[in-house]
Amino acid sequence: MEENYVGRERNITLIMDFYELTMSYNYFKLGKQDEIVYFDMFYRKNPDQGGFVIFAGLQQLIEAIENMHFSDGDIEYLRSLNVFDEDFFAYLKDFHFTGTIYSVKEGTPVFPYEPLITVKAKLIEAQLIETFLLVTINHQSLIATKARRIVQEAKGRPVMEFGARRAQGYDGAHYGARAAYIGGVVGSATVSAGKDFHMPVLGTMAHSFVQSFDSEYEAFKAYALTYPDNCVLLVDTYDTLKSGVPHAIRVAEEVLAPMGKRLKGIRLDSGDIAYLTKKARMMLDVAGLHDCQITVSNSLDEYLIRSVLEQGAQIDSFGVGENMIVSKSSPVFGGVYKLAAIEKDGQIIPKIKISENTEKITNPGFKKVYRLIEKETQKAIADIIAFHDEVLDENQDLTIYHQLDSWKHKTLYAGTYEIHPLQTLVFDEGKNVYPHYSLDEIRIYSQQQKQLLWDEIFRLEYPHMYYVDLTKRLLDYKLKMLAKGKKGH
Amino acid sequence: MEENYVGRERNITLIMDFYELTMSYNYFKLGKQDEIVYFDMFYRKNPDQGGFVIFAGLQQLIEAIENMHFSDGDIEYLRSLNVFDEDFFAYLKDFHFTGTIYSVKEGTPVFPYEPLITVKAKLIEAQLIETFLLVTINHQSLIATKARRIVQEAKGRPVMEFGARRAQGYDGAHYGARAAYIGGVVGSATVSAGKDFHMPVLGTMAHSFVQSFDSEYEAFKAYALTYPDNCVLLVDTYDTLKSGVPHAIRVAEEVLAPMGKRLKGIRLDSGDIAYLTKKARMMLDVAGLHDCQITVSNSLDEYLIRSVLEQGAQIDSFGVGENMIVSKSSPVFGGVYKLAAIEKDGQIIPKIKISENTEKITNPGFKKVYRLIEKETQKAIADIIAFHDEVLDENQDLTIYHQLDSWKHKTLYAGTYEIHPLQTLVFDEGKNVYPHYSLDEIRIYSQQQKQLLWDEIFRLEYPHMYYVDLTKRLLDYKLKMLAKGKKGH
Structure with missing residues (x-):
């Protein structure tokens, strides 16, 4: 067996x-x-x-x-x-x-x-x-209960479970992903849960990927060439607005567009979410990338999600880690x-x-x-x-x-x-x-x-x-x- | 294998x-x-x-x-x-x-x-x-870090890890027990940890044991007859001072003493720890049971342990559950x-x-x-x-x-x-x-x-x-x- x-x-x-x-x-x-x-x-x-x-x-x-x-x-x-x-x-x-x-x-x-x-x-x-x-x-x-609360506050935007590394043991990650899915997340980063429970697994890149190349642009370009249909770029390794988003736009224009492909999304993992997502949205829109989605994933929970959305943050989906996988506040x-x-x-x-x-x-x-x-x-x-x-x-x-x-x-x-x-x-x-x-x-x-x-x-x-x-x-x-x-x- | x-x-x-x-x-x-x-x-x-x-x-x-x-x-x-x-x-x-x-x-x-x-x-x-x-x-x-803090505040009194049921998954219980032992507890209730890590396992009875007999005294007597050398009785199923402690003393006198045995301890799992342990200690001492130890195990953490000891609670050892096994406060x-x-x-x-x-x-x-x-x-x-x-x-x-x-x-x-x-x-x-x-x-x-x-x-x-x-x-x-x-x- x-x-x-x-x-x-x-x-x-x-x-x-x-x-x-x-x-x-x-x-x-x-x-x-x-x-x-x-x-x-x-x-x-x-x-x-x-x-x-x-x-x-x-x-x-x-x-x-x-x-x-x-x-x-x-x-x-x-x-x-x-x-x-x-x-x-x-x-x-x-x-x-x-x-x-x-x-x-x-x-x-x-x-x-x-x-x-x-x-x-x-x-x-x-x-x-x-x-x-x-x-x-x-x-x-x-x-499941914590995930339900967090998903509720995302008001229809997809929430992904990203917490394995902060879980309390392997079962915490594995069954936690399962429970989070019951509670309403759209998928998890934890591969074992995808395998055993037939639930969607999700993930793109870490900062180390960007750092492992000589420049952020080269990292983005490499990723776009491998995953032209599903290109989501992590834009906060060096400087989100001065470096990350401009490089993402350049890849959309210079790498993806010639292949007839669109940039699927960018992800922010640090900084002031409300401010950065509004600015990033404007930059993407000016570049004609209206369909490029913005994902954020920085120590989020139901309260922070509610707050940034009230502040008008421009967010299409959320990745939630430690606050969900251990139900940190409770x-x-x-x-x-x-x-x-x-x-x-x-x-x-x-x-x-x-x-x-x-x-x-x-x-x-x-x-x-x-x-x-x-x-x-x-x-x-x-x-x-x-x-x-x-x-x-x-x-x-x-x-x-x-x-x-x-x-x-x-x-x-x-x-x-x-x-x-x-x-x-x-x-x-x-x-x-x-x-x-x-x-x-x-x-x-x-x-x-x-x-x-x-x-x-x-x-x-x-x-x-x-x-x-x-x-x-x-x-x-x-x-x-x-x-x-x-x-x- | x-x-x-x-x-x-x-x-x-x-x-x-x-x-x-x-x-x-x-x-x-x-x-x-x-x-x-x-x-x-x-x-x-x-x-x-x-x-x-x-x-x-x-x-x-x-x-x-x-x-x-x-x-x-x-x-x-x-x-x-x-x-x-x-x-x-x-x-x-x-x-x-x-x-x-x-x-x-x-x-x-x-x-x-x-x-x-x-x-x-x-x-x-x-x-x-x-x-x-x-x-x-x-x-x-x-x-391990949380256990270390809790053990420190017990000031030399043994602390036992009792948290499996509130752990975040099986590994949370199993490896959590191991980590708690590194952090200084004297043992755990979790049997799998005892088996795999060669660490002491500990435990006596739950309220259900007491309830499963027609009376508290009969439950205590049955336990004493089976474990005369290691008899620790849970005294708070009905009423600690009016029922539990008197029954424990009666068992010490009527069941254990004739066998030449001593009552090893009592455990309290609810109520006002400082008050109840002082009263229980007096009752035990009056009955000549100076060597009968008092264990408490009611939602303890490092702060509560420090507090009840400052209040002069009469406690010989602690059992700590959820606050340690998930490091609840952090x-x-x-x-x-x-x-x-x-x-x-x-x-x-x-x-x-x-x-x-x-x-x-x-x-x-x-x-x-x-x-x-x-x-x-x-x-x-x-x-x-x-x-x-x-x-x-x-x-x-x-x-x-x-x-x-x-x-x-x-x-x-x-x-x-x-x-x-x-x-x-x-x-x-x-x-x-x-x-x-x-x-x-x-x-x-x-x-x-x-x-x-x-x-x-x-x-x-x-x-x-x-x-x-x-x-x-x-x-x-x-x-x-x-x-x-x-x-x-």
């Missing part, structure tokens, strides 16, 4: 916190390993104080779970730690995931506190997938994975995590989450979390409740709204039943799903806070558990 | 910006591919406005370069882009790195603008390694890779990148960098960058110059200082000649090298800015090139 950069053959099983193993060994010694439990993966805060998150990384999570196994070398290593016994190693040697997983579809806009992934599995299995589940989803959702997506219920004698017993920080209190039970769409506008009104066996009926009035305060509620009237389940079955007792979507399909799906959201949710600052509410039954149960929990365990 | 998580068998060649290929193809078509060039890898700003950086990632860079090749699948993919020709693919198919590389040793404290890595290679070879060279060094140096290390010289007819022709931002101007030429140590104190005075063929003599006075301003200079007197080359040969015409150091050796080396620095460089805020200066000959040459460059190319 052809090697790839991550994919199915790479064993990432040991991207695992050690406590998953110490806990699992304990369960194993107590004979608890086959107890059925329910875990929810959710998050509490939108990065950059934004209005929502783009859920991403599901495909890689599926591959990781399908490929999950402990190799002989893994077990040999664990044996060397002198913490576990041979019975446990025999168990690990045969380990594979046999549980059931529900997940939000990749590309879906999601909100704090709703279960994005729900795992129903044997206790040890549910525990051992925790770390790589979180790192996979946390990373890609973070970058580099952590804090997805968590919390126990929600345990089966005992065929009964599902809800579990709760109590905390003095109210935002750390969990929603108990095996739950389902739905998106409520207003029929008249076809816009999302709220998401609602319910126990898995609650029947919601569009033909009934539905009252939805704040996650903690029972006096905060809202009633939707029968016939005015639709109920759409947000999660779908991904693993059915260990078997992957989720279709393999192409990256383009995921990207388009994400665009479509965003159209269900009100504009106010897209604001960079102080976005409208979308409701994620509970059913009455779930809220009542939760409040009862909280009251009981305060009395001690 | 046993699979591993990254190592020698993983082909990361295509973690490459596409422009490396478009430029290389151009060089190839022009017959420039065998021109010898010199590139410097350096950086401009310390993360977190700190005083220095810990250089890390060299071992992985060496492995990546040794393993660099274009597989059949890689070439098939590149062919599908319809940009390059078959001659170029034949060249890529046989490609391997044949150049010479000098590098600072892994673990060395380094400073802005000095060449950390210098590559002398054929033009295409030097270009094609750029992206993965940068991502490797940028990522690990960032995390998540980008901006290492760059710039052309410094080209050989023409056996002559080395220095090259410069000029910019209106003076901090983006490069130092031209094939250079070497030295650390100057004051004999009397055995402390580093400054680093100095010289042309490769300049002879510096400790028995002569040495005047060192600011990188741009010739009126800023300082003279060291003969016999008062030592000159230590900072770089060492790593690849000699394609052959790796650098010893394989164990991670512990690198970590110890880093500790030793830090002892050469004055205390003032370690300040979190407004550290002393260490001098990285030039020789007179290098400064003069640079100023001459700048003057000439302004006249245009």
Whole structure:
């Protein structure tokens, strides 16, 4: 099989916190390993104080779970730690995931506190997938979300992902490019991502190319001769307006024009973007190069892009590096994975995590989450979390409740709204039943799903806070558990 | 061969910006591919406005370069882009790195603008390694540097790396753990890092463990029975002081004491750390558990650790997650890779990148960098960058110059200082000649090298800015090139 950069053959099983193993060994010694439990993966805060998150990384999570196994070398290593016994190693040697997983579809806009992934599995299995589940989803959702913000502010102008060199490791570059594409960039500079994910790769030249010739003009000329149909010249190696742009124009006239070709574009990577692009545009236009596009790529993010466009900068496309590939202004997506219920004698017993920080209190039970769409506008009104066996009926009035305060509620009237389940079955007792979507399909799906959201949710600052509410039954149960929990365990 | 998580068998060649290929193809078509060039890898700003950086990632860079090749699948993919020709693919198919590389040793404290890595290679070879060279060094140096700051503020208390789930991808967790260990943590929760890098792995239990039992006491008891010699209990699942600590004490008395064992520790993961640890310490001491250690792990970084210790928090060790593994407060290390010289007819022709931002101007030429140590104190005075063929003599006075301003200079007197080359040969015409150091050796080396620095460089805020200066000959040459460059190319 052809090697790839991550994919199915790479064993990432040991991207695992050690406590998953110490806990699992304990369960194993107590004979608890086959107890059925329910875990929810959710998050509490939108990065950059934004209005929502783009859920991403599901495909890689599926591959990781399908490929999950402990190799002989893994077990040999664990044996060397002198913490576990041979019975446990025999168990690990045969380990594979046999549980059931529900997940939000990749590309879906999601909100704090709703279960994005729900795992129903044997206790040890549910525990051992925790770390790589979180790192996979946390990373890609973070970058997809950041890319979405940046692309939004470019207002229709193409945005390219150029960040590999500043990524946090190879996977940061590789999967980051994938996530950015889901978030809306038109392509990436990272070749491995182009290869593995069938997404566009882009790139022209660095300053070193220009420097490696005796003069800037010679460098531009050489490039134009090799790529006459796709000639984009980097104009800021020496002096953008005095040297770079005039040389680019000269190449357009002396090299490309005689071949019947046009200069496709110039790129600026430093300096005052607003001023330089306006001047460059004028110079290009005076030379009759109206169709020559201007790309900029200097430490851009959503705020700077908004600002330079407001200033009238003459920009046709953007290349964005470090601010996107590590989500620099908000580099952590804090997805968590919390126990929600345990089966005992065929009964599902809800579990709760109590905390003095109210935002750390969990929603108990095996739950389902739905998106409520207003029929008249076809816009999302709220998401609602319910126990898995609650029947919601569009033909009934539905009252939805704040996650903690029972006096905060809202009633939707029968016939005015639709109920759409947000999660779908991904693993059915260990078997992957989720279709393999192409990256383009995921990207388009994400665009479509965003159209269900009100504009106010897209604001960079102080976005409208979308409701994620509970059913009455779930809220009542939760409040009862909280009251009981305060009395001690 | 046993699979591993990254190592020698993983082909990361295509973690490459596409422009490396478009430029290389151009060089190839022009017959420039065998021109010898010199590139410097350096950086401009310390993360977190700190005083220095810990250089890390060299071992992985060496492995990546040794393993660099274009597989059949890689070439098939590149062919599908319809940009390059078959001659170029034949060249890529046989490609391997044949150049010479000098590098600072892994673990060395380094400073802005000095060449950390210098590559002398054929033009295409030097270009094609750029992206993965940068991502490797940028990522690990960032995390090692952040870990160093956090460990420093713990003032001798052990710090553990717990961040995998919030890392930016699997490599972020895996190599991030390695880098954190170089930076001074005592171990990591990430099992893969323990396996591949022979570093300590650590971990006990999560809240889900406690929740999975009918009561907190039963969970603690089960854990104590399985790990009587290493029993650390997580006490904040329900209520730290009313439930968690009392249950831990009860387990110490009722379960461990009869076995002749002691409760090793408790861990707090939420709440007001200063208050809770003081109260917990009192409760433990009253129960005679003076030797029971307190670990905390709640969104810590160097500033919070400093603050809670100043407040008298009773903490024996720290677990640090997201703030370390992504260097949250400063998540980008901006290492760059710039052309410094080209050989023409056996002559080395220095090259410069000029910019209106003076901090983006490069130092031209094939250079070497030295650390100057004051004999009397055995402390580093400054680093100095010289042309490769300049002879510096400790028995002569040495005047060192600011990188741009010739009126800023300082003279060291003969016999008062030592000159230590900072770089060492790593690849000699394609052959790796650098010893394989164990991670512990690198970590110890880093500790030793830090002892050469004055205390003032370690300040979190407004550290002393260490001098990285030039020789007179290098400064003069640079100023001459700048003057000439302004006249245009």
